[in-house]
Amino acid sequence: MITDEIEIKLADRIWIAVALLQRENPSREDFDREEIRRKLRETGLMKGLKPQSVAAHLQEHLVANVPPSSTKYLMLYQTRPRFLRLLRMGDNIDPGRQSSRPSKHIPKRDEVPANYLPLLDWYEEWSRQAPPVQPFNYEDDPLIRLIGSGKHIWADEHADEYVENLRREDI
Numbered sequence: 182m183i184t185d186e187i188e189i190k191l192a193d194r195i196w197i198a199v200a201l202l203q204r205e206n207p208s209r210e211d212f213d214r215e216e217i218r219r220k221l222r223e224t225g226l227m228k229g230l231k232p233q234s235v236a237a238h239l240q241e242h243l244v245a246n247v248p249p250s251s252t253k254y255l256m257l258y259q260t261r262p263r264f265l266r267l268l269r270m271g272d273n274i275d276p277g278r279q280s281s282r283p284s285k286h287i288p289k290r291d292e293v294p295a296n297y298l299p300l301l302d303w304y305e306e307w308s309r310q311a312p313p314v315q316p317f318n319y320e321d322d323p324l325i326r327l328i329g330s331g332k333h334i335w336a337d338e339h340a341d342e343y344v345e346n347l348r349r350e351d352i
Contacts, residue, residue, distance in 0.1 A: 193288035194226040195238055196256050199267050200300040203307065211264040214239045239265065245274045245286075253278045255286040269308045 189197075198220040202212045217239060221227035227235070242252040244259050245268050257265045258272045268286055278284060287304060338346075 187292060187294050189226070189294065190288075190292065191230060191234060191238060192243055192252075192254055192256060192285065193292060194221060194230070195235065195243060196267070196288055197293070197297050197300060198224060198226055199257060199265065200304055203267055204300065204303055211260040211266040213263050214265065217265065245272060245278060248275050248277045253280065253284045255284045267304065267308065269310070 195217065198217050199212065201224065202216065202220055203209070206212075214236075218227070218232075218235060221230070221235065239257075241247050241250055243254045243256040244265065245255040245257065246259055255268050255274060255278060258268045259265055287301060290298065290301060293301065
């Protein structure tokens with residue numbers, strides 16, 4: 182897309198769309214990929230893009246915490262399957278994306294149309310804020326779900342007796 186004589190790169194278009202969603206919805210933690218596509222269409226940033234290219238960028242090229250295939254950008258963060266937000270300071274990054282050269286995490290100022298420049302300033306402040314603490318859901322933890330799963334093994338025998346029987350050599 183050409184705006185104000187600037188050719189906006191695909192990665193930057195997606196970053197702009199997600200930044201707009203984040204800024205417009207400050208209480209939301211993340212957005213599903215379809216919401217991001219819809220924002221691209223609403224703003225005209227989708228014009229001239231192939232849906233497959235957008236899908237690949239939303240799936241892996243821009244997502245800091247998934248293994249890279251080729252591009253190692255650090256622009257988005259996957260919070261749960263199909264849900265993304267902008268990358269924040271302190272977010273975990275997939276080891277395959279870490280390198281000695283800094284990876285792109287925001288658009289360059291001279292590659293963004295003037296009407297989107299305030300997003301870069303907004304992002305600098307937003308990215309420093311601590312993400313909301315998610316309460317730990319014990320039911321989702323696979324190890325916690327195992328609690329009590331083997332109690333039938335010792336149902337008719339005290340644990341100390343069970344261990345003593347295991348130690349006996351005549352068994």
